[in-house]
Amino acid sequence: MSQKSSPPTTKDVPPKVLHRAIGASAIGNAVEWFDYGVYAYLTTHIAASLFPEGSNGVFYTLVGFAISFLIRPIGGLFWGPLGDRIGRKRVLAMTILLMASSTLVVGLIPSYETIGIWAPIMLYACRMLQGFSAGGEYGGAATFMAEYAPDKKRGFYGSFLEVGTLVGFTMGNLIALLLVNVLDADSMESWGWRLPFFVAAPLGLIGMYLRSRMEDTPVFRELEQKEATKDQVSGVFKDLLTRYTRSILTLFGLVIALNVVNYTLLSYMPTYLQTTLDMEESDALLVPLFGQIAMLVTLPFFGILSDRIGRRPMWLGSCAALVVAVIPMYLLIGTSLTGAIIGFAVLGMLYAPQLATISATFPAMFPTIVRFAGVAIGYNVATSLFGGTASAVNEAIIGATGNNLVPAFYMLGACLIGIVSAYFLIETKGLSLRGTEVPGTPESIEEQKKLATQTP
Numbered sequence: 001m002s003q004k005s006s007p008p009t010t011k012d013v014p015p016k017v018l019h020r021a022i023g024a025s026a027i028g029n030a031v032e033w034f035d036y037g038v039y040a041y042l043t044t045h046i047a048a049s050l051f052p053e054g055s056n057g058v059f060y061t062l063v064g065f066a067i068s069f070l071i072r073p074i075g076g077l078f079w080g081p082l083g084d085r086i087g088r089k090r091v092l093a094m095t096i097l098l099m100a101s102s103t104l105v106v107g108l109i110p111s112y113e114t115i116g117i118w119a120p121i122m123l124y125a126c127r128m129l130q131g132f133s134a135g136g137e138y139g140g141a142a143t144f145m146a147e148y149a150p151d152k153k154r155g156f157y158g159s160f161l162e163v164g165t166l167v168g169f170t171m172g173n174l175i176a177l178l179l180v181n182v183l184d185a186d187s188m189e190s191w192g193w194r195l196p197f198f199v200a201a202p203l204g205l206i207g208m209y210l211r212s213r214m215e216d217t218p219v220f221r222e223l224e225q226k227e228a229t230k231d232q233v234s235g236v237f238k239d240l241l242t243r244y245t246r247s248i249l250t251l252f253g254l255v256i257a258l259n260v261v262n263y264t265l266l267s268y269m270p271t272y273l274q275t276t277l278d279m280e281e282s283d284a285l286l287v288p289l290f291g292q293i294a295m296l297v298t299l300p301f302f303g304i305l306s307d308r309i310g311r312r313p314m315w316l317g318s319c320a321a322l323v324v325a326v327i328p329m330y331l332l333i334g335t336s337l338t339g340a341i342i343g344f345a346v347l348g349m350l351y352a353p354q355l356a357t358i359s360a361t362f363p364a365m366f367p368t369i370v371r372f373a374g375v376a377i378g379y380n381v382a383t384s385l386f387g388g389t390a391s392a393v394n395e396a397i398i399g400a401t402g403n404n405l406v407p408a409f410y411m412l413g414a415c416l417i418g419i420v421s422a423y424f425l426i427e428t429k430g431l432s433l434r435g436t437e438v439p440g441t442p443e444s445i446e447e448q449k450k451l452a453t454q455t456p
Contacts, residue, residue, distance in 0.1 A: 069388020075135015100204020
């Protein structure tokens with residue numbers, strides 16, 4: 001084995017390197033959620049352009065949204081073990097390129113009038129490619145950021161991954177709001193809705209450049225030097241189902257709560273306001289804007305709080321508060337534009353403690369040898385079944401029952417699952433992510449004592 005210089009621990013990472021790692025992780029998340037945000041906010045225009053008139057195109061466009069999530073577990077199965085084998089940064093450079101490319105192509109699809117059935121087929125194909133790449137993007141970015149962040153500040157630095165999420169959403173919101181106020185309906189339907197999708201290309205290139213210039217995480221390089229990555233990763237699927245069952249099931253439940261709220265509140269809200277509450281499009285796009293900006297600003301503060309009191313109290317408190325508030329706030333949303341803005345903002349702020357602590361919570365549930373795979377697979381399976389389908393499920397049930405509170409009931413049920421899952425969450429605030437054991441377990445504590453006596 002050739003001699004290599006010892007990788008630094010997270011305590012030794014220079015601030016400039018740490019900040020570049022944070023930026024490289026966050027920009028990919030911004031690209032991913034910019035795409036989802038634009039797609040969600042311009043659903044009615046995409047439907048009018050790419051589906052035949054009178055075909056319930058809004059629902060079928062939302063099906064396209066759901067399809068990308070149904071493919072995400074396949075991406076997680078592919079990218080996750082690969083990231084544990086060859087490194088985080090290589091996989092993240094590939095996923096952001098695929099993601100940006102598929103987003104760009106959506107804006108280039110000819111209308112249904114031009115190419116007929118091939119228009120929705122191409123849309124669904126692009127959404128599948130986007131979902132495949134996203135299957136490695138989110139778990140990889142969270143792992144990359146968590147493994148670079150100092151142990152005592154993992155909540156603070158990890159929150160910036162979700163700052164990227166909301167920056168992407170907010171950018172999509174602002175561009176969509178600008179377009180619908182500047183262009184008439186015919187222009188929006190024919191070419192205006194396409195413009196935001198072209199923005200993904202330069203964002204993706206910037207993200208790929210930043211990621212390609214980064215070294216892999218100190219935690220991964222330490223394990224790689226011990227030649228543990230090839231042999232131990234080979235049994236990843238068996239291990240995830242046997243040795244790390246508690247981690248997988250806990251993660252699964254937390255993600256159900258997280259993403260049912262996320263996609264029902266952030267993605268589906270503009271469509272819900274237009275199709276169910278008959279709100280004007282410009283007003284429907286305005287409603288999420290203030291709440292998203294408030295969440296964006298406060299995420300780092302919730303991250304700092306999680307470094308002080310722990311991740312478990314943040315999740316329990318957020319889910320419990322949403323259970324209490326979600327029905328009253330949806331009733332308020334149905335009263336007026338002002339009521340909708342206030343109701344959305346309240347729900348958004350109650351949800352923010354979950355969002356802020358994802359990167360500090362999920363990667364710490366697995367050891368380094370299966371961390372990328374564990375987060376990518378567990379996160380994406382739950383998201384595909386309960387998160388990405390939320391918009392289409394809500395729309396279908398509202399159509400069948402006529403009950404405008406369906407999204408509130410859906411979110412309430414998901415948060416009850418989140419409370420149960422958070423109860424079983426192992427607290428990992430301040431703990432190292434080094435080693436081959438699950439952080440916070442007795443085995444990991446013993447391993448950390450041994451690692452602390454070794455010279456880096």
